[in-house]
Amino acid sequence: MTHTDGLTDLVGRSALVEAGPLEVTGCVTGVEASGVTVELDEANPATGEIGAVVVSVFAPDALYRVAGPATVSGRELVVGEAVSIERIQRRRWPRRALTLPVTLCPVSEGLRMEGVPGRTVDVGIGGCSVETLRPLDGEGDPMVILSLPDGTTIVSATSTVAVEDLGDGWRYRLAFRDLEAHEAGRLADLTA
Numbered sequence: 001m002t003h004t005d006g007l008t009d010l011v012g013r014s015a016l017v018e019a020g021p022l023e024v025t026g027c028v029t030g031v032e033a034s035g036v037t038v039e040l041d042e043a044n045p046a047t048g049e050i051g052a053v054v055v056s057v058f059a060p061d062a063l064y065r066v067a068g069p070a071t072v073s074g075r076e077l078v079v080g081e082a083v084s085i086e087r088i089q090r091r092r093w094p095r096r097a098l099t100l101p102v103t104l105c106p107v108s109e110g111l112r113m114e115g116v117p118g119r120t121v122d123v124g125i126g127g128c129s130v131e132t133l134r135p136l137d138g139e140g141d142p143m144v145i146l147s148l149p150d151g152t153t154i155v156s157a158t159s160t161v162a163v164e165d166l167g168d169g170w171r172y173r174l175a176f177r178d179l180e181a182h183e184a185g186r187l188a189d190l191t192a
Contacts, residue, residue, distance in 0.1 A: 007031045007085065010057050010064060016159050017077060019053040019070070025141065025159070026077070028057055035080045036066050041139060044072045055079060058161040058175065063088040095124035096191040102130050103145040104172065106138035107157075115145065118172075125187045127158065127175040135163075135170050144174060148190065154183045 010028045015038050017024050024044070030037035038055060048071060055066040055077075068083040100123065103115040118132035128146070136142055146154045158174040179187070 007064070010036075010059055014058050014160055014162070016056040016058075017053055018056070019050055026075075029076075035068075035078050035083055036085075038077045038079075040072075040075045040077055043075050044077070047073055050077075053077070053079060056159070058159065095122040095126075095128075097121065098123045098190070100149070101147040102128070104130060104132060104136055104142040105145065106136045106142050107140050120146070121171070123187065124191050125176070125179070125184050127161070127173070130172045130174060131166070132170050132172070133168075135165075136172075141177075142172070142174070144176070148186065152186070154179075154186065156183070 010031050013028050015026050015028050017026055017038060017040065022044075024040050024042060026038040026040040028036065029039045036055065044050075050070055050072050052068065053070040057064040057066060065086040065088060066079050066083055067086075068079045070077055070079045072078075098120055100120045102118050102120050104118060105115040114137070116132045116134060116136055118130045121129040121131055123146070128144070130144070141158050141160050144154075144156050144158050146156070148154065156179055157177045159177055161173040161175055162171075163173075164171040
């Protein structure tokens with residue numbers, strides 16, 4: 001896909017911007033013929049053209065990968081007219097409804113902060129949904145410490161796909177990042 005028609009529902013969705021070693025989160029604020037605009041969670045010291053970037057946008061129906069040359073000014077990043085958009089079907093790996101103890105640890109400026117306990121709603125190789133009684137402090141994506149039924153744990157960085165205020169608690173939809181092969185295998189066995 002090389003155009004932005006029909007993608008206006010991506011506005012307001014969480015995004016992960018990758019430009020070489022740089023990784024920063026943000027929110028899609030515009031999808032137009034001229035490109036895709038993302039408001040970054042933190043200002044970028046670079047200004048002007050920054051070369052090729054890949055923006056992963058987490059929508060309910062799929063994961064979208066937007067790639068192309070970008071410009072940045074402060075917290076606004078625009079992937080320009082030469083944009084390519086790839087739709088990756090969600091739920092590549094099955095999820096299983098499981099209630100497991102979990103701790104979400106917010107990470108701020110590279111330091112892990114006090115964790116928030118919760119329980120999983122569902123788990124799969126790609127990620128999990130977690131309910132907590134209170135929201136996470138700080139900004140950025142949390143680390144997940146997942147306690148498995150065999151007494152072992154999996155610790156993984158995540159990308160936040162969505163956050164929902166339930167009134168009496170919070171639900172976090174999280175995508176795992178950088179799972180080790182043996183951890184992915186344990187989750188595959190668990191969800192089989």
